Amino acid sequence: MKSTHKKKSVPKIIKLDPWLAPFEEDIRGRISRYKKTLKRIENDHGSLSEYASSYDTLGIHYDKKKKGWWYREWAPKAALLSVIGDFNQWDRRSHLMKLNPANGLWEVFISESELKEGDQFKVHIIGDNGGHDRIPAYIREVKQDKNTHEYRAVAVKGSKFEWEDDDFSKKLKKIVKAPLIYEAHIGMAQEKEGYGTYKEFEELVLPRIKKLGYNVIQLMAIKEHPYYGSFGYHVSNFFAPCHHFGSAEDLRSLINKAHELGIAVIMDLVHSHSVKNFAEGLNEFDGSEDQYFHAGGRGYHNQWDSKLFNYGKDEVLQFLLSNVKYWIDEFHFDGYRFDGITSMMYFHHGDFMTFDHYDTYFNDVEWDALLYLQLANKLVHELKTNGLTIAEDMSGMPGLGLPQKDGGIGFDYRLAMGVPDFWIKLLKEQKDEQWNMHEIWHVLNNRRANEPVIAYAESHDQAIVGDKTIAFRLMDKEMYWHMNADDPNFVIDRGIALHKMLRMLTLSLGGEGYLNFIGNEFGHPEWIDFPREGNHWSFKYAQRKWSLVDNENLKYQFLSKFDKDMIHLAKKHKVLESNEIVELNIDNQNKVIAFMRGDLVFVFNFHPVKSIPDYEFYCPVEGDYKIILNSDDKKYGGHNRVDDTLIHSVIDKRMKVYSTNRTCLVLKKI
Template sequence: MTEESLQLVTDDPWLKPYEEDLNKRYDFYQQKYHEIITYHQSLKNYASRDKELGFHFDHEQKGWWYREWAPGAQQLWLIGDFNDWNAVSHPLEKGEEGIWEIFIPNENRQNVLKHGSRVKVKVMANDTYRDRIPAYIERAVQDEQSKDFSGQIWKPLEPFVWRDQSFNPEDIKSPIIYECHLGMAQNKEGIGTYREFADMVLPRIADLGYNCIQLMAIKEHPYYGSFGYHVSNFFAPSSRFGTPEDLKYLVNKAHNNGMAVIMDMVHSHAVKNMAEGLNDFDGSGHQYFHEGGRGYHNGWDSKLFDYSKDEVLRFLLSNARYWIEEFHFDGYRFDGVTSMMYHHHGDHVSFDHYDKYFRDMVDWDAIRYLQLVNVLIHEVKPGAITIAEDMSGMPGISRKVDEGGVGFDYRLGMGIPDYWIKLLKHTQDEDWNIHEIWEVLSNRRWKEKTIAYSESHDQALVGDKTLAFWLMDKEMYWHMSKDDDNIIIDRGMALHKMLRLITATVGGEGYLNFIGNEFGHPEWIDFPRQDNGWSYKYARRQWQLVDSPDLKYQYLNNFDRDMVHMLKDNNVLSSLPAQQLNMDNDNKIIVYERNNLIFIINFNANKSIADYTFRANQPGKFKAALISDAPEYGGHNRVDAETEYHTLKDDKLSVYIPSRTGLVLRKVD
């Protein structure tokens, strides 16, 4: 038992009544960790199951080993184009711990495996035969005619040559993340590729100043419209975007542009498909996933992992190590963490009491897995970034494991975008409460870093709208020309900039934006499906909008670029949290300081104030570092960028702050 209080409890007296629960949770992790070290020497060795299972070429014996964990199966046969899909010619032998294996020599034989060979494994279980894709396959491809997926041996004669040795994710002080889906990243009504993204989109992201890209839908998934969240083949990059080397080309190029690359990691569930995925692989009904109802997520229509099993832990931990080592990923944003940590998956649960975090239907096995994977990731790649998508607010989720936490570096500030949408939908501008705004943006646990965002892919999916569309709606179709004055567009653009500015500078220690939203991409995201005639019209990014010199989208893009550079140049996000200087609900003005920058936000719809005076708490001379009302951002140019602001008696500053404007001041003397 843990004898001394965990740092998490020491830092938060409110957790003292739950100290025993936290100690037991930590001891549960420690017991497993020490067991792993005892039998495998290191966590990394334990998380190298992919180097034993799956397909591996033996240079000494000159042939291929194929191994598969399927303890409940009666018999396995390897089938593929190498043996004309013969159902009985290549049986596997069952060894210890339910591991099946076969060796296929490559010398003087017609039936040989080679780069590009398509394979499956025929599994006999419960006297039933099913053709399955090997669990550790590193590439899966879809037949253009039959639409069936099969595994593919992938071992190019000339391996990819990495040229990113000078990049180190530890050099990134705070992540400023550009979240993107590669398939929908092009103008065309179709699926974009790894190389198209690298050559056509990465330069845009680099120009904007983002230091991190977050890639969605990387792992193979049979249904494109699942947004990549129904994963079938966990070790295979999606072939619909190109080859594994194409993905490496993308990561290499991002690193050479100074950007870390993190993956949207889905270990919370898996596709239920048997033909493509892991579901009931060995016929037992409880191999990778829980048996019965516990193994099925009603809301997601998918399967749920059993994190208590060693082989499941090794599969998932190996998966996390694999993508870092093989593809040089710099970390992960873990999807669906709330669903993992609680048996109820967070469905229709209000987390209004600490009991719900530590005592009510908490899945200790899942939390232990999250602790192990976070420790592993940071062992494999110091400086790696891990982010938890958790809406429950679990205390300690982004605290170190040895402090009693779950081990993530950051948590997503999921309440922020929901709050903005709620505010825009239900409250008139004149009724906005700046104290409520500040509370939502600044309310986070001490020592727990947060990624703030005003919108992500969630806010743009079918059934919802982007912030730009909530603000300007159909007017965007007709009034986005620069020579077209429109009061709705004017309001929408002003608030679009201000919401981003205050979110980024108050909401956390990192910032995230979804692809295209920086310039106010209109409409929603709708992937091809039967109901829309399998159309790609809304599953793309219309870059021509921001590229047109005649359209106002350029203004929003310009602001986003300069805001991001301002955040980086002044180390805003890596500094202490923002501190209030002045809260004026009557005039709808918020003034705050962060890392010696002064931010003045006037949410008032029509009231501009001359000689607005507040205490700066630091003497000196200031100039504007960013003005949302500047003409290059589509503003009305009501603030002179060359004006110098000198502190008065008692370190007070007096400024002109126009309506619906964000003004950032930097000390110059």
């Protein structure tokens, strides 16, 4: 008799990686929770997008018909809420809110004759922790008093901005296939000791990014954060743009202009934690410890000194997903880089962990956070078919870059965080002659199949005080004295040569996308240090010195020119879109790495002193080749030792080139 029992199909993630077979039940759990939750949301709300629209109801909204403002707040455990401001002389009994006990929502209507657009206000909340004046959770604009430094909410009717980027989604489809990301912080993007603005970034920095060839800008610190030195990672007001940089309309204008230039804009999204501040943030908002966050130790991150969301609570899930939708709908962001998801995905937050075995990916997992990330990715790609999502994860969790139905989390890319760590470790701990080409090859190729990554030599993490950028690590104090174009210096020569090579190798070998932090493309000489008590609240190191790269008498121009040509080469020849990487030669004795990607041949000679005439190596595609990029070119600060006009013929699958030390060559078949 035939069995009628239907055999379960194996999730695709396990077919792609059979080593995951022992964890099949965990993976099935991922798929099941996602499907059940999505079905519940769609049944109850009509769609995921509708579910993620609570920002249209909660917070303060102007009603044109009634000529006034509706203000609604979720505060289920509060005893009383009232609206206070200049409009009612901050009288806590003047405008009391009414509670709907069924859903914990408080509501009040205030006429326009009382509360006007631009007026500042707060909500007074009485709960188990006493009575406190708070900033509304869904507020869209806040202001800070220059004298008292107190934050207040601002009543705004809505945007009047006229967008001109409706057809940008077509360009975005192409960009997402090979993102070349320029990571930037608005406030420190200008050469002045003060806050840079959205307008200044649009007018002065966008043209630079366009010229360099990058097709994505990743903006940091966009959401309001009370401590500027947190780099924007201690968010207080999730729906409000940072007031230091200008108005919300200015931010919209910046994004609109970037789209006109063919550049996508993504946000560095911080949903992994929230500032613990009481006055500005969500901490104990309704008087309870567990409204938005977990109670007790589970709700506190020891390393970050911040609060941790309860992703398993429906209202919190809705709050965060609404935040995802809000910035796409209201500001036309093209996606997100999700910050700190290792901390979200594990109860141990990745602290002091070594992820060296598959068991570590399925122990101590915060399944609610994983579910949130699955839904967030689903939402982004529903709202923007070609939206871009990137995971910042140090664990290497399997499936981050696979679809939810296959057992994955749904990201388009994850950051290859091991690559910059490797470069820094190599530069710190080994002499040039000790570098192992096999190890370099392995690290840059060590990524999960079918899960694309964004490779980078360094990001903002390597640029802040306490660390050093690659340029500063290579050249250090010599940069202050020997960067004149006509000043030969061995330390600077080595630094410029290796700076170019590390970036070219990282881009061409390390992943399916590439990232650079603002100013690092030209070797910005100093670290980043935001105003803080320890530096007497100075802005001196919270800036970018564009005058250095603009000065034709200095060597910074060489690094910038090389970076520009490297980026344009990657775009023109679709380097990142080619998944086929062919190893041609790994020569540890001569410190040479040679490989093909797509139809290009890359030859890197890392040897400190050895240049090799007629260096011969295997090349499978016969024909005549010509050099299309040579890092030793004089225009890049090199020594012009290689004749780029020579034809290099592949005969019997062998190629010969003049491989000069500390040089990378890129060749293309004629």
